[in-house]
Amino acid sequence: MSRLIRGEFAKLFATRLPLWSLVIAACCGGGLTGLLALVGPENATPPLPGLDTAEGVGIVVGMSGLLLFVPALIGTIAVTGEYRHRTIGTTFLTAPRRGRVLAAKLLVFGALGIAYGLVASLFAGTAVMVGAALQGVELGVQLGALAALLGRLALAAAVYMILGVAIGALARHQLLAVGIVLGYFYFLEHVLMIIPGVNVIHPYLPGGATAALTDFTFLSDAIAEQLPLAAAATTSPFVGALVLLGYAAVAAWVAIAIPLRRDLR
Amino acid sequence: MITASSDTASPQTAGARRTTTRRDRAMSGVPIEVAGLAKRISGVDAVRDASFVAAPGRVTGFLGPNGAGKSTTLRMLLGLTRPDAGTALIGGIRYQELPDPTGTVGAVLDIAAAHPAMTARGHLRSFAALGGHDAARVERVAELTGISEYLDRRAGTFSTGMRQRLSLATALLGDPDVLVLDEPSNGLDPAGIVWLRTFLREFAASGRTVLLSSHVLTELQHGIDDLVLIDRGRVTWSGPLASFTDRGTSLEAAFLELTSTAASDIEGVRA
Numbered sequence: 001m002s003r004l005i006r007g008e009f010a011k012l013f014a015t016r017l018p019l020w021s022l023v024i025a026a027c028c029g030g031g032l033t034g035l036l037a038l039v040g041p042e043n044a045t046p047p048l049p050g051l052d053t054a055e056g057v058g059i060v061v062g063m064s065g066l067l068l069f070v071p072a073l074i075g076t077i078a079v080t081g082e083y084r085h086r087t088i089g090t091t092f093l094t095a096p097r098r099g100r101v102l103a104a105k106l107l108v109f110g111a112l113g114i115a116y117g118l119v120a121s122l123f124a125g126t127a128v129m130v131g132a133a134l135q136g137v138e139l140g141v142q143l144g145a146l147a148a149l150l151g152r153l154a155l156a157a158a159v160y161m162i163l164g165v166a167i168g169a170l171a172r173h174q175l176l177a178v179g180i181v182l183g184y185f186y187f188l189e190h191v192l193m194i195i196p197g198v199n200v201i202h203p204y205l206p207g208g209a210t211a212a213l214t215d216f217t218f219l220s221d222a223i224a225e226q227l228p229l230a231a232a233a234t235t236s237p238f239v240g241a242l243v244l245l246g247y248a249a250v251a252a253w254v255a256i257a258i259p260l261r262r263d264l265r
Numbered sequence: 266m267i268t269a270s271s272d273t274a275s276p277q278t279a280g281a282r283r284t285t286t287r288r289d290r291a292m293s294g295v296p297i298e299v300a301g302l303a304k305r306i307s308g309v310d311a312v313r314d315a316s317f318v319a320a321p322g323r324v325t326g327f328l329g330p331n332g333a334g335k336s337t338t339l340r341m342l343l344g345l346t347r348p349d350a351g352t353a354l355i356g357g358i359r360y361q362e363l364p365d366p367t368g369t370v371g372a373v374l375d376i377a378a379a380h381p382a383m384t385a386r387g388h389l390r391s392f393a394a395l396g397g398h399d400a401a402r403v404e405r406v407a408e409l410t411g412i413s414e415y416l417d418r419r420a421g422t423f424s425t426g427m428r429q430r431l432s433l434a435t436a437l438l439g440d441p442d443v444l445v446l447d448e449p450s451n452g453l454d455p456a457g458i459v460w461l462r463t464f465l466r467e468f469a470a471s472g473r474t475v476l477l478s479s480h481v482l483t484e485l486q487h488g489i490d491d492l493v494l495i496d497r498g499r500v501t502w503s504g505p506l507a508s509f510t511d512r513g514t515s516l517e518a519a520f521l522e523l524t525s526t527a528a529s530d531i532e533g534v535r536a
Contacts, residue, residue: 007395014387015380081380089345089377090435094396096344096361263306264345264376 004095004104011091012078012108021074021112022119025157028067029120030127036060037131052137054145057128061149062216064124068160069185071116075109075164076181080174089264102169102256106162113161117154125150152213152237159248163206166251170258203235206247212240294321294472295369295442297342301351304337311337313498315351319476319491321442324469326489326506327478328520334498335478336374339447343372355443367396371436373446378432381421385412385431388420389438398438406434411460425452433461444468446477450484462488482520494523 012018041048041056049056082088095101125146132139139146164181171177189207193199202208210216212235235243297319304312312334319325329335340346342353344360355363355370363369379388389403407413410430415423420431429452436444444465450458465488469475479485485492492509494502501523502509 003397004395007391010391010394011380014383014391016382085380086376086378087380089374090379090392091395092345093343093372093374093377094367094392096363096366261347263347264340 001100001104004100005107007095008101008104008108012112017074017078018112018115021071021116024070024074025116025119026123028070029064030123032067033060033064033124034127034131036063037127038134040131040135049140050137051128051132051135051140053140055140057140057146058149058215060128060131061124061146061153062211062214064120065153065156065210065214065216067120068156068210069181071113071157071161072164072167072181072185073178074116075113075161075166076168076171076177077174078109079105079165079168080172080177083172084174092264099256103252105169106165106252106255109161109165110158113158114154116161117157120157121150121154124153149214152241155241156210156213156244159244160206160210162248163251166248166255169255203240204243206244209235209240209243209247213237213244214240295356295474296320297325297443297445297474297476298354298357299338299342299351300353302338302341302348302353303350304334304341304346304348306337310498312341312348315495315498315500317493317500317503319474319493321474322469322472323490324465324475324477324488325491325493326485327476327493327495328482328485329478329480329495331480333480333495335480335495336447338495339372339374339445339476339478340376343370343374343445345374345376365397365439367392367398367436367439367441369439369441370443370445371433371439371441373429373432373436373444373449375447375451377435379420379423379428379435382419384417384419385423385434386416388431389416389434392435393438396439398440402438402440406437409437409464410434426454426457429453429457433464441473443474444476446475448478448480450479450481458484494520496523 036044036048037051037060040050041060042050048059051057051060082091091101092098128146129139141149167180168174168177171180185207189202189205192205193202193207203212215237299318300316302312302315303310315334315338317325327335327338337346338353341348342355342360353359360366360370379385383391385407386403389406390400393400393402403416404413407416410433412427412430412434415427420428423431429449433446433449436446446465449461453461465475465477469490477485477489486506489506491504492502492506493500
């Protein structure tokens with residue numbers, strides 16, 4: 001197993017994917033959050049709470065949670081690339097026990113996901129602090145609380161990358177898999193969020209669980225303001241984390257189990 | 266006291282079994298044995314009751330027209346496709362159960378390629394690591410296949426012929442006892458084809474097993490010892506190439522006859 005993990009790491013680092021992932025993480029973490037922090041959330045339309053409030057910091061940092069489909073896409077593209085470029089044959093010839101190969105892959109991409117999350121969080125945290133300093137306001141939260149929030153975002157990034165790998169391993173076709181990931185996170189989950197009756201399950205969908213994990217209820221609150229709906233409730237951060245890890249575990253299990261029997265053509 | 270040297274120790278004795286090295290296996294050889302293999306793909310019998318043997322020390326050609334079931338058979342042999350029936354064994358063991366798969370069998374298949382963004386070196390290093398082979402093998406297999414100068418170029422920039430050589434280099438990483446090649450001459454120039462033929466001859470001459478498929482008869486004519494003919498999923502003839510051509514007709518005429526006559530006629534000439 002350790003040989004397979006070494007091999008999968010070697011494969012990963014033989015491409016520029018790790019480098020690009022971290023560059024993208026820096027952009028996603030620093031970019032959106034940085035922009036909001038620099039402009040000042042109170043200057044946004046509609047105005048948001050400022051960085052000198054805990055709520056304002058939460059919204060600005062939580063915004064980067066909206067970009068969690070990015071690590072999912074990285075995982076999806078990396079895995080389906082094996083099918084697209086037909087390297088999966090070489091992989092399964094070298095390691096015919098496919099379940100172990102997929103397990104090694106999930107571990108390796110989990111590690112990349114954590115690296116992605118840490119870089120994104122580091123940049124988001126820096127952006128918030130620089131933004132507050134530039135506006136000459138005291139940050140609305142303690143450094144420890146900010147670090148904890150960022151840490152939870154990093155965990156979510158790792159989970160999303162694993163989800164992306166699993167979806168890629170199941171769909172195999174790159175465009176299809178990318179469509180599934182984007183279609184779900186950009187469209188389906190938001191639709192589920194606004195259908196009365198159905199939206200009670202939202203806290204237990206990946207996006208809802210992420211919102212709970214990062215205390216980010218901005219979207220569901222906004223929807224509640226616009227529509228005659230009760231805001232979709234969120235669970236506690238702890239339950240959110242459990243739900244997300246549950247999704248990762250189920251996705252991993254399916255991704256390991258299904259390709260075992262499939263023919264390669 | 267005389268101790269049995271590893272060369273003469275019987276692999277059947279329990280003690281010798283543990284110490285059997287890969288060199289010993291090469292001495293006795295690792296055969297490919299396919300028996301009763303069958304596979305339906307999308308309602309079509311891609312392979313029906315295919316049986317043949319590829320013996321160590323010999324180059325076996327697997328010949329048949331396009332769509333005859335060659336690739337499907339080879340994929341079943343290599344554990345990439347699950348057969349509906351029958352067995353395909355390498356040295357008596359299914360591919361998926363080989364303790365050291367790439368150290369036993371090297372395969373060149375169109376569905377086993379290199380990532381275009383990786384350099385040849387990066388690709389070979391990755392698969393050496395994945396297969397548990399020494400990183401020094403990378404330089405060695407590059408030398409063997411003549412791609413040393415191209416190691417730091419990205420696989421995506423390779424010509425088809427270079428890609429085939431990289432594929433062969435990957436197959437050789439584990440210094441295998443058996444080589445399985447699916448249409449390896451595709452994209453090779455005439456000089457490349459002659460080079461490959463010589464390479465496979467030498468590989469087999471060291472007591473190892475070569476099974477290569479082709480749909481081009483003339484390509485196999487000069488490079489193989491044994492022939493397995495497949496048509497519409499059935500093995501229609503197998504045996505030494507010499508006895509095939511002894512049938513009195515030219516190889517080409519015999520091939521056409523065996524691949525175009527009705528299945529009932531084919532039964533009659535099956536070896």
